[in-house]
Amino acid sequence: MNQRTDDIINRAVIINRLDSITGEMGIALEHSAHSPIFAEACDFACCICDQDGELVSQISGIPILATAGAFSVKALLRKYGSRIDDGDVFIINDPYDGGNHLPDIGIITPIFYDGELLFFSVSRAHHGDIGGSTAGSYNPKATEIFQEGIRIPPTKLMKNNEMIQDVLDLITLNTRNPEMLTSDFLAQIGSNRVAAKRIKEMLATYSVETVRKAVQDTLKQTEALTRKRIAEIPDGTYAAVDYIDDDGFQEEPVKIAVSVTVTGDHLLVDFAGTDPQVKGFINTSVVTATCASGIAVLWFLGKDIPRNGGAFGCIDVNLPKGSLVNPYEPAPMTLCTLTPASEIIGTIFQALDQAISGRVAAGYHRYLGPSYYGVDPRTNRYYVGFSFCSLGSGGAMQGHDGNPYMATLSNFGGVKAPNIESNEVQYPHITLYHEMDTDTAGAGEYRGGCGMKYAFELYAEQSDVVNFGDGIKFAPYGLRGGQQGSLNRGVFVHDGQEIVMASKENPRHAVKGDRVCLNTSGGGGWGDPLKRPIEKVYEDVRDEIITKQTAETVYGVAITAAGIDFEKTEKLRGTK
Template identity: 60%
Template sequence: MNAKLDEVIERAVIANRLDTITKEMGYALERSSRSPIFAEACDFACGICNGDGDLVSQINGIPILAAAGTFSIKEVIRKYSGQVEEGDVFIINDPYQGGNHLPDIGIITPLVVEGKVLFYCVSRAHHGDIGGSVAGSYNAKATEIFQEGLRIPPIKLVSKGQVFNEVMDLITQNVRNPHMLQNDLWAQIGANKIGVVRLRELLYNYSPTRIKGAVGYLLDHAERLTRQAIRGMPDGDYTGVEWVDDDGFQTNPIKIKVTVKIKGEEMMLDFEGTDPQVKGFVNSALVTSTTAAWIGALWALGPDIPRNSGAFRAIKVLLPKGSLVNPHEPAPVTLSTLTPASEIISAIFQALDSVAGERLPAGFGRYCGPSFYGIDPRNQEFYVGFAFCALGSGGGIAGRDGYPYMAPLSNYGGVRAPNIEANEIQYPHLTLCHEIEMDSAGAGMWRGGPGIRYSIQFNGEPTNIVMFGDGMKVPPFGTASGQPGSLNRVELATVDGEKISLASKESARLLPKGTVLTVVSSGGGGWGDPWRRATESVWQDFLNGVISASKAKQDYGVALSKEGVDWAATDELRLMGYRM
């Protein structure tokens, strides 16, 4: 009995230590990086895989990046089997060889013990530019991956502690901010090195055999919990459909269809019926689509299941070749980690709403905003930036309103909003407005989070913008009689007073100095009948500027004035089911 208890405690200690190591890796990466996309937005993920490439811990980072680390490591194992040595570091970004999309560069560092790889530390991070025909690498008019940037297959960047400078030079010579990218790669390498050092410290207390045994148990335990949760759902086929606005070339919406098949303790996510791959960059290669499918399924199965490779064993993902979610090479895929990854998750939510409804939120806003680049007149240096301050909001869920400033769904709040003052130091623009947009939240018993209005004035000489995103035609869905959220809107105002509405996917546009960009991001969908929302909550939303008095009356049946709630009128409205 005591021996058994000791074993349980030991496993728990090792599991928590692995999670702590991934957290420390993330902290190191954030604090040692140079680019705002790392240091401010924290658009990265860190994880630990075992010697077979199975994901063991992924506490720190963006969901759509974290689980993808296992694919990258397995590509390294496939290519370098028997050639992995202590002191090696690998680099990879190719979406058709274990990557997400080209801006997300993976750095992989093995821990070799007695001639065998015990662990791999992996950091995957979004770099501001990876070359290609458009700065920032979001080329809305790309028709093949070669136009999106530099493809890096799994390759050694460091061998036995010695950097291959030729490889580093090849990469940095193909990007627009070589010094920043190189510094951020060193930050990733350093974060992994800390992970390896901490894992070695773990070996001082536990032998490799005991650690491997504990890791094997953790993976098996996650599988057991997953199968148990699947058994708790009724057998059957459940279908969900979500739509992407367009691909920047065709104007028709693009369908993502999933049939979730539950039988016993097995779950299959079958995307047969999804539209064929398209010309534009909203295609999603196998790694991103599979990762998104895992996120959606595990969200529906519950929060108590560890997000590791053991949990993935009971979830099969079928992605038809040549479809939007598994295109033939060399289809462009840069937008995939935002759209359609979020819509893959959303389709799964809608499929499983009837069997896991109270665990699943209504629709989230979709990312839609520009990258901007040019020459900073203050220092004559080239810059590339992104509109991270224009994030949309989450959908409502049973028991609480949707979180504001939380979208897109594939990142689930992992991307932080940069500090406004820091942004103005880093880029030659002035923030004019950054506030909640009234009447943008989807109405519900638990409403969606409100959207954001964000306006900046560009002062670069020159400034170029490229629009990328979605959600200008398809709003976040409502659930359980909740109403949809709002749509994204983006507008330019020139110094001459002209107003220009932008599409969600546009090629580079040159802006005169003084041009103002305004992004109004979408609010999340509502959960539950709005007329069942607590009257006091409607009143507080009115006081906080989330809804107007007319919206309160129209969507919630609540009569308001500046003095407060008109209870008699409200009772009459709700009794009669009045709607404007």
């Protein structure tokens, strides 16, 4: 074989090996973590960056976290420069300096080989509590980031492979469950060590120069492919607007304005016209807004483009200072990885769909669900729980119905719903029901996924419930004639009295027997509902996804006890 053939083979093998390493990192983290958020919901991500902080591989976890890994490494490099040694481990979460929001804590391990810094392994994970004025650290009434939890700039956590106990104590002392936090830090550190071990094994097989060349060539090749795909989009500016319900203080909706300008092989996502920063915790870090923009554009460009620094570097993003997507300190922003990250992606989808139709999905559900906390009567220990079971559904796209029961757009289904039984073991509550909700899927030639009905009852003598999220006022959008999905709704039943919850509210005091009842939204539809195949409409009725009435009035399909009434259906659809 000639040298060029060797290089191609080496590049394919090395990059696929790095991808498998990030996958192994995720498995190690999932199986070694103490927190149900890691072990059950898998609310984490793993990635590998090169010595300059460029993202090389991110295959395990949720995109809004994994993509942010490069920002964290670059923040670390800015602060420490050459003062990074073999055996160091670093920690970071500050959204104003390389993080996306406070609960997502990054653990960064530099990887040396023969005395040379070559890579960083990064695990980023959502922790159940990182301090602040509300347990669980989602405080819908926070007006400053200081009320949301402890801020950690790039900081050395380990030296010579030994924990710096003073740093660990300083962080964990500011949280409500220091033992669990410490345990989960160790799981992240262990996950990074798996990557370091595997990468060193790879470097022992290949030379450092071979691996370095494979990485550099992959980044260049990815950039070339990304720019080629951008150049295939018709030149022009494509604009869209979407809205967030409110910020928890003002009643008025908050606007996200996006224009995507394509000029040759250059693409700019511009947020000029987006509302100024707000009082509440929906402000968005630069890292989150930039990552969300990249995720949306790369979905549109194609799944075969590797999600590495070569691709993300092709996407320019303008985030006006002082706006919702680039606030001045010390604006709060804990909700930003859900809302407005998901709405940013959806707004860019709506803009790009004007350029080339059929590549992106209709609107996904917006997260809405409470955290709940108190003392578990079974153990007499403090707990913080999240209703990860209150997921909604995805939007349809050309050729595909929306996926039911999945995480928001910013997570692309990466967050998993915990098993109901194990969730009841972990937290003092009982699930009352958990099922799909009829007539909630956005209608279309391809329909959205169904919304869900979920309710649970608390049995601790005293606890607190904090509802947070969005989607009570604005439903998931439809595309190309598809209809909107349904709205979210939450009800708190206290002493038998039903109270409709706002999407962002102060903690509610709960007593034994109180209930939380949630209706999560179905995804938006794609295309004219009257073009949906008659047999599929019939199947949806049989599966109780839609009612006979909806089949007739929305889809133009008449169904009786005997089956499809084809003659009436032809009249309803105007085909006779």
